[in-house]
Structures are given as structure tokens and as C-alpha cells.
Amino acid sequence: xxxxxxxxxxxxxxxxxxxxxxxxxxxxxxxxxxxxxxxxxxxxxxxxxxxxxxxxxxxxxxxxxxxxxxxxxxxxxxxxxxxxxxxxxxxxxxxxxxxxxxxxxxxxxxxxxxxxxxxxxxxxxxxxxxxxxxxxxxxxxxxxxxxxxxxxxxxxxxxxxxxxxxxxxxxxxxxxxxxxxxxxx
Numbered sequence: 001x002x003x004x005x006x007x008x009x010x011x012x013x014x015x016x017x018x019x020x021x022x023x024x025x026x027x028x029x030x031x032x033x034x035x036x037x038x039x040x041x042x043x044x045x046x047x048x049x050x051x052x053x054x055x056x057x058x059x060x061x062x063x064x065x066x067x068x069x070x071x072x073x074x075x076x077x078x079x080x081x082x083x084x085x086x087x088x089x090x091x092x093x094x095x096x097x098x099x100x101x102x103x104x105x106x107x108x109x110x111x112x113x114x115x116x117x118x119x120x121x122x123x124x125x126x127x128x129x130x131x132x133x134x135x136x137x138x139x140x141x142x143x144x145x146x147x148x149x150x151x152x153x154x155x156x157x158x159x160x161x162x163x164x165x166x167x168x169x170x171x172x173x174x175x176x177x178x179x180x181x182x183x184x185x
Contacts, residue, residue, distance in 0.1 A: 002052065002059040002162045003183030005176060006086045009064070010076050010096040010119040013073050017161065019140040020071060020152035023095040026138065026172060027064050029165045030105075036064055039063075044084060045069060045077030057179025071119040075126030082127070089127060091183055093134040093176065096120055099148060101139030104163045108175050134179055136172065138164070 007030065011021030031038050031049055038049040046067040053062050065081045067074040082092055096119055101107050111132030114121035124131065140160075143151055164172075 002061055003130060003180045004061040004063070004086045004091055005180055005183065006063045006065060006082060006092045007176065008072060008081065008092065008094045008123075009066050010074060010094060010123075011066065011085075013066075013068060014070075015153050017156050018153050019156050020097055021144070022097045022138045022140060022160075022164065024050060024066050024071060025156065025161060026080055026095050026136075026164050026169065027066050029169050030062075031064055033169060034062065036062070038064065038066070039066075046081065048081065055173055055180050058177055058180045060176070060180040062176075072122055074119050075122035075124070078123045079126040089131045090135045093124060093136055094120065095136040095138060095172075096130045096138035097140045099140060099142045099152070101141075103139050103141045103157075103160050104168060105139035106168065106171050106175065107137040107139070127136065136175065 007027060009023035009027030013023030015021055017025060034051050034053045036049040036051040038047045040047045046065055047062065048065050050063045053060055063085045067077040069077055086092060096117055112122055
């Protein structure tokens, strides 16, 4: 038996490897770990790849997606990706940065509000108010002296990039495995 998951990494393509694009970084790390080739899908509006992978003893049909539009208008392309792959909101995981969590922290949440995150707000708006999905909030911390819009567009420190490519990615995979086990019919 297998389950299907769509994993969306939010970010801004013109600002790679920044705190705001940590979702893209994690999707790239997942693609590398599982040998999934990512390619531009113009009809959907982003980079997509697919593979069958083993997560926590469960075979998962995993689709990875990095929306091409800027963060604040990413919702329509995420909605298209959802409709063309897993269809169920419960089978979608959106990975995004979180100023409210310390660096290197993964916080898993199902449903709820956008908590001020414009990318998540755009996804919720495109899917509709009752479209609950999993969110992997990736802690990037916050510097009180720096304007939040400047802070999120600053480079992700090497140790954080390295974390999300190693032990942090292991944790992401464990959490995806838990969701995958719950999706098995």
C-alpha cells in the first residue's frame, strides 16, 4: 500500500538560499536525497518532480513542488499543483519560514491561520477557507534590530543550510513518513 503526498516549498526564486526561501532549500534537499529530478512545469507555474520513496517504512508517491511566482502571490500555482496531483488538501504539506520559531526548529501544524505569513495567506486564499493542509514551519528566528522584510531576505547562514540538508532533513522525512502512514487507505 502507498500514499500520495504533495510537498510544496515556499520561497522566492530571485532570492535563493535566503531565510524566506528555506522552503525551496528543503525541497531541493529532498529531491537530492531521493534522486527526484525537478523540472519546470509552465502550466502549473513552478518546478516539479515526482518519485516513489520509502519514508518511515511506508512507500510514498511523493511530488515535490517549488512555485515560480513570488511568495505573496504563490497561491494560484499551489492550487494548480494540488489539483493536478493529490487533489486532497490533507495530502499536501507546505514548508515555509517562520520568524516565530528559533533557527533549526521544525514545527508541524495541521490547519489554522496563516499567522501573518503572506505566502501561506496566498495559498489559503487560493484553496478556500476550509482547505486545511499540513504546514512545516521552519524556524529562522528574528533579530529585533532588523526590519523583518530585510531579515527574511538575508542569506540563510551556512550552519542552518547544512542542518536542513542533514539532521534537519532527517526530521522532515520522519514527519512526512508519519503523514504518509496516516494517508494509507
